[in-house]
Amino acid sequence: MMRIVLFLATNLAILMVASVTLSLLGVGSVHDGQGGMNLTSLLIFCAVFGFAGSFISLFLSKWMAKRGTGTRVITQPQTRQEQWLVDTVAELARDANIGMPEVGIFPSRASNAFATGWNKNASLVAVSEGMLQRFSPNEIRAVMAHEIGHVANGDMVTLTLIQGVVNTFVMFFARIIGNFVDRAVFRNEGSGPGIGYFISTIVAELVLGILASIIVMWFSRQREFRADAAAAQLTGSGNMIAALERLRAEQGIPVEMPGEMTAFGINGNLKNGLAGLLMTHPPLEQRIAALRAGNYR
Template identity: 35%
Template structure:
């Protein structure tokens, strides 16, 4: 609730601040439009957050583990309950889904309504102590409130993108046509300029959101180390590095690139995770604790 309250206050601050700037520089934007932008960004972010569990389960076709059917499932249930108690959150729902990639993630509207999904490749490739560290990593994401923070940050970025693209589009249109009356009537040119501006500012906003996404991985690694021990989490990272190298050798470049990118590449600004080498170095040096 605190995060949502801060989200509302931050968005309102942005709206009023930009409105003040517009008044100072003499650009008129309908107040109804400003309120609509705010509501669109806020409600859109919340809807995506509320539906995240349902959408995820449908997309991955995951199997919810409530009653364990074998030794490994029993191990998973016991680990997730134990770690939830340690971090003082409600036990997340455990989900297993079929995948040929080592992967795990957490999602949900808050700390007490979340799921942790593990791929079959991960469960078949990792030792029990490594799986324990992976779950601890996801538990740390949940206890840190990363899912809701990520969603709310995206909502704030959406608000800024909408406003700035509108303002800059008006200024550019008036500059190009050099006639206020003519610029008001040229809707097609405005649409083109506005579209380009939204793409440009949206790109910048994505860089900010992805920067936060990469940052939170360091804290989740450190959180896992606190729960199960540093060596177990390091073992996971080394195994992930080995898998990444195998993907490159087997030309599975797309999936690897989308998560980790390439070192010293501009596109590294748009990846969701820092490089495994950086994560290993941070964990070894006791950073982000």
């Protein structure tokens, strides 16, 4: 139920922001009334909606992550382990030259952790209860360093910008294709778009969206290598390799992360073959091999 509420709230915010922005920019109809399209207005329209969704998701990321995963932020450590976790994150943040993140624990028997937030000085890092129970202190420290690496590298903002660009051009070309099919195939000779435009645009968005996701997921996998490298520099490559080896040994345990948060976790759902092109994380074997070879990307 909470995921549905978050989804509806996010989309409502996107519509409100996009509508106000388009009104301020004076963008009217993207159709010229003669069967053609105003490409300038269309590009602005697509950019506003494409980037609005990405940036609103970024600004709401901490709020959504806390509620989507049930993360409990440690405001006052209640146990020795919580105090150690907060102190460890503080030390790593200081070494990485970023502001102290919020530190949280989320209920999951799977070993996982994530980082999110719109600003490297106002982020959130969280670890699962399962990881705290089964990983050694050095392995947990390496995982936290990996998440701090994401924050220090500005990965959340970078991925948001990439997603915004991708969203813009998927919407832009889908509508051009839809207009062409509507006129050339459905023989619509009216002044406005016909049913062929809407059907073709939806189909084109689905196809182009899948192709665009391959690009976004490639960037996501590269940032995992960079975060591993940051962890190796902060805690030593041996500790990071040990943490990844432990994750590999637990691959049979479901990840149990909401879909929208999978890209921000250290342990993604891994597949082989064509499906691997749409995965947020590279295979653990590749990450371990890169660290052992000193190839930090």
